[in-house]
Amino acid sequence: MATVVRIFRPAKNAMQSGRGTLGTWILEVEASAPIANDGLMGWAGSADTAKQIRLKFASREDAVSYAKRQGWTIRLSEPNERSIRPKSYAENFAFNRVS
Known part of the structure; x- marks a missing residue:
């Protein structure tokens, strides 16, 4: 049976601001x-000890090429990009602010 690996970029921890x-x-x-x-x-x-494997890579291409060299089946999860709407401190006190 072919080994299936999942490649993903983890989300930011809720306890971190950076x-x-x-x-x-x-x-x-x-x-x-x-x-x-x-x-x-x-x-x-x-009985499956392979599920303990968790490797970190600097880029998606590195992870995919490593999995292909090992002969593993790849399941790639693309990250959801965060959209940042810049706003100023004064918008907190705007008259037409929706809270």
Whole structure:
């Protein structure tokens, strides 16, 4: 069975205000085996250890070329770009402000 990998650019953490780490792309292997619960301990486990792989790349092209060299099937997720509407501090006190 072919290994399926997902390549994506992660979203900004809600606890961060900066956007400095948004340039990295993540390659992670999707699970091919179901997660089974251990009856005695109650832990969740699987025989598929490849799903623990999570690699970081500087660009999308680097991640795609690495996955192709490994012979993996690629599922690429394009990021949603954020639109920033510049506004001034004075707009907070505008008469026709919609809150």
